[in-house]
Amino acid sequence: MLYNGVIIRMVVPLLEVRNLQRFFPIRRGLLRRVVGQVRAVDDISFQINKGETLSLVGESGCGKTTTARCILRALKPTAGEVLFQTAAGDVVDTAGLPKAALAPFRHQMQMIFQDPFSSLNPRMTVFDIIAEPLLASGVRSRGQRRQRVERLLELVRLRPEFMQRYPHAFSGGQRQRIGIARALALNPSLIVADEPVSALDVSVQAQILNLMLELQDELGLTYLFVAHDLSVVKHISDRVAVMYVGKIVEIAETDRLFKAPKHPYTEALLSAVPKPDPRLRSERIVLQGEVADPAHPPGGCYFHPRCAHAIERCRTETPALEEVQPGHQVACHRARELTLKGVGARR
């Protein structure tokens, strides 16, 4: 933008999600009439800067995966904007574009899947799996594809000789590396990782997380990291967003969120993180009741039926996501008055 004759490069986040909604209709009867909506993702907004890692955490069914898939346009959002800065520097709204218009920059966002078994086609060799995005983007020469696949396999620390094998010859961790290599094939700027380590053994989890960190440094990647395990999130993310029943309830820098959570739900999640020291008696906050049904959410704050700190206002009025400190947003009426317990203070 031109300002007083000086070109000022505006800092545009790589990805900005504004008021994203995704509802799934509930259909019943012979005529498949719509009788209700599951509000899987209900009006969420956040942004991710270039080179940053944002983690999206929450219980299963809270809409994390739906959010991830809406951003990649594997699902069409019901409403809202997904503003993505392309490699050319333009900002496009991937939520609103028709699928055909999406093609030119679709390869700039790629996905790492949760299940390393179902995400690799068992009937294709490792070479064919990793080379497929290259083929789709028009790399016709087999020699070039071969070189690129070799390079990618080295990047994820796998031996290029493994190229001719089929996925069934690999372990879960190795398969996940193959999946990462495939995601990197087209030099994406944003990687959406949908619980990339939750299907792996703990020892392998650490290897894959370290690999992801190394790749971020080497290639300047930006991650949206979906997880349900806070201990995993802590190592990899710059900022964390906590979701509950389709809404973001708290978003803050990782350290701040862990040390000083402002939302009772975040506090409860943190209290469930296993502590490595057996002498520490954990004071686990066990939430009462069930997760709210996203088809029939309770009135007011969705969390109030399970919240120990709920007051009358929580039952009637839905809290908005407000900034309580710079970079720390919370959706709770009592965010400013409550003192909640975090973890990791002794670090």
Add this chain to the structure above:
Amino acid sequence: MSKAKPRAAGGDSLRSELEEPLLTTAAEERVSVATQWQLMWWRFRRHRLAMISGAVIIAFYLVAAFADFLAYADPHKTEAFRSLIAPQPIHFFDEGRFSPHVFALIGKRDPRTFKRVYEPDPTRKVPLRFFAEGYQYKFLGLFKTNRHFIGVEGGNAEELIFLLGTDQLGRDLWSRMMVACRLSLLIGLAGVTLSLVLGVLLGGISGLYGGAIDTLIQRVIEILRSIPTIPLWMGLAAAMPRDWGVVQVYFAITVILSLIGWTDLARVVRGRFLALREEDFVLAAELAGVGQMRIILRHMAPSFLSHIIAATTLALPNMIISETALSFLGLGLRPPAVSWGVLLQDAQNIQTVALSPWLLSAAIPVVIVILAFNFLGDGLRDAADPYG
């Protein structure tokens, strides 16, 4: 940008080394690079019953291909003087030497019942010859020949050997059964091919597009399946003009049989499409910008092709048994066409079954083929998903 993030425990080196090579033996390495079809073949080979059944089915189709060569008498030639002859035993040794022969028959009339009876005459031995001359036919439809697998030397085989006896019109049953293989086995193949085309097409559309088209196709399938098959076939077969030739009736019957047959295959294909559409590797391909057609051909089709082959193999015996049933009821193929069902038509009343049970022998190949196809289909189904 440089960030100092704590590394997770376990990754102590700054830059992790290349993965260790997998320690594999030659046999494991062979499995690692084996294609889907190799894995399926290895698994199928372990299913002994299916392997045997496969061989039996190949043998049957060979019989169908070389039917005229294996027959020794013209299957259409009638002769009143040879009606309802009982099967003739073959004697393999003659005075200690291998020399297959049968005894000649003497036709007499029973003085009390006036029925023709045939008695073997042990003094007149008819030696059997291999690759003997007989009636003329076209070998594989290519060139004319008169060589047959068995025959008699210098005589007319039609007048002398009756391995499975004859029917009411004096036609040799063995020769007719050989020739019947052709129509009965081919109608299965033709019917299944037609069902396959219909099933894959409609099932594919149903599974791929979903929505209203899917609902429509599924309801049509449900309606078709709710109609009792035998009355439906009877109605359709009765509607066929009487003056149609053998070939026309044959094709009409094929169409009628596949009218119901496609619904099963369509359901299998639809189910596979619905399941595969949700697979992560399909989503990954979509995100990589792979075209729809390539996703279907490269990612989806290979995963359900094996299931379709298994489903097809299991559909074949249904076709064969339906043809047999229709023809037996006189609604399918009609003489002069020769199929197993047409042959069994002669055994429709209790009198013939009691007095000339050999007329029922056409049921034996039906049972063997149906069982073999079922075992083969089971084996294929087990092998179909080598990653399951």
